[in-house]
Amino acid sequence: MPNKPPLYKEIIVGLLVGGLFGPVVGWFIGTFATFFAVTAMDTNNVRTMRGSGFIGGLIGIPLGFATGLVSSLPMRLISARGPAFLKNAWVAASVGAIIGWAVAYFILFSWYSTIGSLLYIVIVCMVVGGITAGVAVIAKPKWL
Secondary structure (H helix, E strand, O other): OOOOOOHHHHHHHHHHHHHHHHHHHHHHHHHHHHHHHHHOOOOOOOOOHHHHHHHHHHHHHHHHHHHHHHHHHHHHHHHHHHHHHHHHHHHHHHHHHHHHHHHHHHOOOOOOOOOOHHHHHHHHHHHHHHHHHHHHHOOHHOOE
């Protein structure tokens, strides 16, 4: 029997990690990135931090879903079939953060953004990309 699982199992693991773990991380990081972005904007018209954190967490869910899928699936396939050094979770997290930065750049490319939204989207996409890529590399497809 071959040592490596079939390619369809690798694809399913990448999709599951990106599609399920990405929104959870996006929600959590989106909440705290909102606090950082609101503080960095230094405006006086912010009503409550609770409301800002709640809305930021909700916006982080679809951002996490998109970024998680875009970063976890390629990293899973490359690490499963590519060179051995890509099986390291730290290397995968670094590449995933770069992929997350590219997703944030793609989102902000034609959008008039404030400094707060720029900080928020870059933080959420980079963290979600790094975490989901790192988890996708170390996930085991044996249970599929």
